[in-house]
Amino acid sequence: MSAGREPPVLDVRGLAYAYPDGHQALYGVDLQVHRGERVALLGPNGAGKTTLVLHLNGIHTAGAGSVSVSGLPVGKEHLQEVRRRVGIVFQDPDDQLFMGSVRADVAFGPHNLGLRGAALEARVMAALEQVGMAAYADRPPHHLSFGQRRRVAVATVLAMEPEVLVLDEPSSNLDPASRRELADVLRALDVTVLMVTHDLPYALELCPRSVVLHDGQVVADGATYDVLTDDALMRAHRLELPFGFDPRTVGAPPAASRGGHGSGSGVDSVTT
Amino acid sequence: MGAGHGHRLHYHGHSPLHRAPAHLKLLGLLGFMLVVVATPDHWFAAFGAYLLVLLGVVALSQVPPTYLLKRMVVEVPFVVFALVLPFVAYGEQVEVLGLSLSRPGLLAAFGILATATLGVLASLTLAATTEPQALLAGLERLRVPSLLVQIMSFMVRYLDVVTGEMQRMRVARESRGFSARDPRQWPVIARSTGALFIRSYERGERVHLAMLSRGYTGTMPEHGGHR
Numbered sequence: 001m002s003a004g005r006e007p008p009v010l011d012v013r014g015l016a017y018a019y020p021d022g023h024q025a026l027y028g029v030d031l032q033v034h035r036g037e038r039v040a041l042l043g044p045n046g047a048g049k050t051t052l053v054l055h056l057n058g059i060h061t062a063g064a065g066s067v068s069v070s071g072l073p074v075g076k077e078h079l080q081e082v083r084r085r086v087g088i089v090f091q092d093p094d095d096q097l098f099m100g101s102v103r104a105d106v107a108f109g110p111h112n113l114g115l116r117g118a119a120l121e122a123r124v125m126a127a128l129e130q131v132g133m134a135a136y137a138d139r140p141p142h143h144l145s146f147g148q149r150r151r152v153a154v155a156t157v158l159a160m161e162p163e164v165l166v167l168d169e170p171s172s173n174l175d176p177a178s179r180r181e182l183a184d185v186l187r188a189l190d191v192t193v194l195m196v197t198h199d200l201p202y203a204l205e206l207c208p209r210s211v212v213l214h215d216g217q218v219v220a221d222g223a224t225y226d227v228l229t230d231d232a233l234m235r236a237h238r239l240e241l242p243f244g245f246d247p248r249t250v251g252a253p254p255a256a257s258r259g260g261h262g263s264g265s266g267v268d269s270v271t272t
Numbered sequence: 273m274g275a276g277h278g279h280r281l282h283y284h285g286h287s288p289l290h291r292a293p294a295h296l297k298l299l300g301l302l303g304f305m306l307v308v309v310a311t312p313d314h315w316f317a318a319f320g321a322y323l324l325v326l327l328g329v330v331a332l333s334q335v336p337p338t339y340l341l342k343r344m345v346v347e348v349p350f351v352v353f354a355l356v357l358p359f360v361a362y363g364e365q366v367e368v369l370g371l372s373l374s375r376p377g378l379l380a381a382f383g384i385l386a387t388a389t390l391g392v393l394a395s396l397t398l399a400a401t402t403e404p405q406a407l408l409a410g411l412e413r414l415r416v417p418s419l420l421v422q423i424m425s426f427m428v429r430y431l432d433v434v435t436g437e438m439q440r441m442r443v444a445r446e447s448r449g450f451s452a453r454d455p456r457q458w459p460v461i462a463r464s465t466g467a468l469f470i471r472s473y474e475r476g477e478r479v480h481l482a483m484l485s486r487g488y489t490g491t492m493p494e495h496g497g498h499r
Contacts (some may be wrong), residue, residue, distance in 0.1 A: 057485050080487055088485045094433050095478040100405040100425060104493065112487035140405075142432050160486060 007071035008032040009164045009192045010056060010086075014065030016216075017051060025051040027216040028065065033164065038186075038193040040203035040224060043213035044238035049196045052213065053166055056194075057086040070163055084113055087162030091169045093149035097141035102133065102152050105141055109160040127159035128152075131185050147178025151185060164192040171199040200228055201245050212237055281343065281399035289333040289401045294410025301398050308390050313383035322390055330393070335400045343396050350388040354381040404428045422492050426479075434472055441468060 010033040018024040025048040033039050043049050054060045055067050058074045067074040069085045087109075090096050099105040106124045115123060128134040131151040141149055150170065157165060170186070171179045179202070186193060186206055197203050203210055203224055210227045212220035214237040220227055227233065228247045234240065241247070289297070304322075311318050330340065361377025402410070408425050412418065441464050452461055480488075 054481075059481060059484060080489075083485055083487050088482075090478065090482050090485075092478070094430075095475060096482045098426060098429055098479050098483070100408070100429065107493055108483075108488075109486035111493040112489060140429075142429065156486065 006035065007068070008034050009037075009070055010194065011068045011071075012052070012055070012065070013067075015052070015055060015062050015067060016064040017055065017060060018063055019051075025216055026055075026063075029213070029216070029218055031211060031218060031221075033192060033194055035163075035192055037209060038195070038207045040207035040210040041194060041196045041213060042198075042200070042203060042210055042227070042239060047213045048216040049213055050168065051216075053088060053168060053194075053196060056164075056166055057083045057088055080113075084160050085163040086166060087157030087160055087164070088166045089150075089153050089157050089168065089170065091172060093146070093153040094142070096153040096156060097149060100140055101137070102128070102139055102141055102144070103137040105152065106137075106156050106159045109156055113160060123159050123161075127155040130158055130189065131155045132181070145178070147174050147181065150174060150178070150182060154182075154185065158189070158191075162191065164194060165189065167193065167195045167197075169197055169199075170195060171197060171202045200239065200241055201250075204228055204247055204250065212239065214238070281396065282403055283335045283339055283400040285334050285401065287332060287334040287401065289329065289397075292401075293413075294402050294406040295413045296410075297398055297402055298407070298410050298414060301394055304394055305391055308387055313379050313386075316382075319386045319390070326390060326393055326397070330397055333397055333401050335397065340393060340396050340400065344389075344392055347388050347392045350384060354384040354388075357381040357384070418492065425492075430472075430475070433475070434468070437471060438468055 010031065012029055012031040015026055015029040016024070017026040029048075029052060031052075041049055041052070051060065055062060055074070056069070058067075058076075058079050061075070069082050072078050072082060072085070074082050097105045099108055103124055106127055107120055110120055110123045125134055125137070128137055131154050133148060133151050133155060136144060136148065136152070141152060144152065154165075154167075154170075167186075170182060174182065179199075183202065183206055186195075193207070195203065195207055207224055210220070210222065210224040211218055212227060212233070219237055220230075220233055225247055228241065304326075308319075308322055311322075330337065358373040358377035358381050359371075361374035361380065363374050363376040365372045366375050366378070367373075398407075405428075408421055408428065411421050411424070445460070445464065450457065450460065452458070
């Protein structure tokens, strides 16, 4: 899992950004994510998490500093390739699923990459199988349950075979079963993950490493367990564990079942 | 497909009309309506014949007539206008049941009623027998500019989302004791409509962002590709 000599999948250096209205959201962010890592990006509302995420695929352009993806600098000239490498799953699946059927929606990204015919179809079905939604390929997305739509949203991005999957609040608005099913899906994926979340137990369950962003700066970067048990740090940055949850008493998170492409034991329970 | 599932106009079925290609149905509707509109108002027999043809098509489609009738309420504004016309139009007056009515007004009213009824019924039949997606694919096959088809497909996709949002806003208003009975309360509705408009606009921006993030460059995959 360690990086070796290859460049980090995500390499953010000294990134600063101010919105056109003058509001500065990021003040020199440094963040490196290496291949195969699962990293949680934590921080209170308004910390600049979403702003940072929108820099990763070039929607925003850095005011100062640089962002590069597997060695490729994010900029106008490589935009298409950067957007293939960085797959963003947005918070509201209704924003992400805009086509008439699940299949067409998952095909949208790879189609933009130039895939056609059987190759496109294979890519679509592979992505849907990874999230356990292959049986719903011909359904209109707005007829699915919220949890199913969230999983399809993940598939729309997986179909582009990204190097890093960026999830914005993946567990928000999910019922506990859907939340757990999504965790199973994410754990079985063989892809680097950056997960923006307020759901700290979810971060502990899925991400060995956590980065805390506050007021546009990285204020902590370490093992999720250490971050969540550092009471002074947590208090200083408006992070709070939900009532009754104590990482010290939870024990180790479920073992990662990765590597076996899509056939992780966790996923099987998803395809009901 | 149960109630509340699928689009409210579509009636699930397997009739020959359901199976017919969408672009042929669209052309059929267009041709039929052009003929109806081009027919002079006083050719009563022709309108009768159109109605018979249309009823034949409805029978063929196996859509229950009550299903279509209920949805024909959209025609009401036209009916009201047509009913008013004989009273307000000028020209030669005739006595009907002791009322003095304008003869050209009556004729125009008949024309409006006949074309509107035929048009609404024919469109409803098309909508009842064709899935929205198939309709879009049909438009694409008819070489309708793809930007227009894209706009329509987004409309189909987000109609439910926006209506849902509108419902939730209404429930939230009413939960706080608001009722729209009194015209003095209408400004509140206007403001909610404005808020809904802005929300939809912002959603449009977020959708565009999501599209860009998946490499959108201005062309959509064809709808016809998946059937």
